[in-house]
Amino acid sequence: MICDNVLEAVGSTPLVRLNHLTGPNDAQVLVKFEGVNVGGSVKTRTALKMIEEAEARGEVTPDSIIVEPTSGNQGVGLALVCAVKGLKARIIMPDSCSEERRKIMEHYGAEVILVHDEGDIGACIEECIALAQQLAAEDPRVFVPQQFVNRDNLAAHVAGTAAEILADAAEAGLVIDGFCSGFGTGGTITGIGSELRRVNPAVQIWAAEPEHAALLSGGAIGTHVQMGIGDGILPAIMDTELIDEIVVVSDDEALDVARRLAREEGLFCGISSGTNVACALQLARKLGPGKTVVTLAPDTGERYFSTPLFKN
Numbered sequence: 001m002i003c004d005n006v007l008e009a010v011g012s013t014p015l016v017r018l019n020h021l022t023g024p025n026d027a028q029v030l031v032k033f034e035g036v037n038v039g040g041s042v043k044t045r046t047a048l049k050m051i052e053e054a055e056a057r058g059e060v061t062p063d064s065i066i067v068e069p070t071s072g073n074q075g076v077g078l079a080l081v082c083a084v085k086g087l088k089a090r091i092i093m094p095d096s097c098s099e100e101r102r103k104i105m106e107h108y109g110a111e112v113i114l115v116h117d118e119g120d121i122g123a124c125i126e127e128c129i130a131l132a133q134q135l136a137a138e139d140p141r142v143f144v145p146q147q148f149v150n151r152d153n154l155a156a157h158v159a160g161t162a163a164e165i166l167a168d169a170a171e172a173g174l175v176i177d178g179f180c181s182g183f184g185t186g187g188t189i190t191g192i193g194s195e196l197r198r199v200n201p202a203v204q205i206w207a208a209e210p211e212h213a214a215l216l217s218g219g220a221i222g223t224h225v226q227m228g229i230g231d232g233i234l235p236a237i238m239d240t241e242l243i244d245e246i247v248v249v250s251d252d253e254a255l256d257v258a259r260r261l262a263r264e265e266g267l268f269c270g271i272s273s274g275t276n277v278a279c280a281l282q283l284a285r286k287l288g289p290g291k292t293v294v295t296l297a298p299d300t301g302e303r304y305f306s307t308p309l310f311k312n
Contacts, residue, residue, distance in 0.1 A: 273297035
């Protein structure tokens with residue numbers, strides 16, 4: 001296939017069966033490996049969908065400035081999309097996010113504005129959102145996709161990620177019995193979860209939360225290393241009615257599973273991938289042999305060299 005530009009290659013990522021992290025009495029676990037997606041994460045899908053739909057509505061024009069508050073990967077996705085489309089991008093993010101994320105965004109040509117995280121990731125994200133809204137009020141060229149409320153975020157997963165999962169499962173003759181995901185904007189767990197439940201009403205959907213940002217579990221909101229999830233705010237587009245169970249994952253467990261994914265399965269992925277798989281392994285133990293659990297490895301491990309993932 002010859003693509004007119006790199007955006008035409010977004011998606012079509014593989015489902016990879018875990019062979020070493022699961023046991024003989026567990027359900028099989030399939031990981032949708034978004035680290036091999038264009039831009040290195042699942043967020044390229046949502047960035048592209050939000051911008052293309054905004055263009056179709058006339059909300060984004062060639063002189064628009066795309067401004068977005070984010071904890072990381074969405075900013076990378078938007079910077080990439082804007083680079084291809086010749087749009088200016090300005091990304092607002094907590095300074096507790098990895099240095100690699102900032103450098104990647106800047107390498108794509110985006111301007112990065114850092115907001116200090118004083119130990120409450122929710123408060124920091126709220127400050128990032130407020131700054132984006134301020135910039136939009138001051139300049140009519142500014143368009144804020146607002147990933148936490150933008151339903152095009154969900155649509156990217158319904159038409160893309162979930163459709164791919166269901167097609168691959170059907171080709172293999174599999175029924176998906178369980179789905180696990182952390183949440184930042186809620187787009188992944190709601191978009192994919194709703195489609196999986198439409199096809200199989202009995203599917204178990206489990207949400208994973210960082211220990212220090214366990215919003216649904218009623219825990220205190222602090223700072224953690226599981227970047228991209230656990231932003232300390234309840235997203236408007238997230239449907240909590242889909243969720244059957246909530247699993248709280250510590251930083252140490254997320255780091256351990258992410259390292260094991262690389263060393264035992266060859267999946268070089270980020271910390272939130274460890275969170276998702278830790279949750280999926282619990283569900284696999286509950287469902288048992290003959291069942292199938294799906295989760296995502298949302299991004300590549302290459303944007304975590306400066307984090308505790310590589311300090312063991």
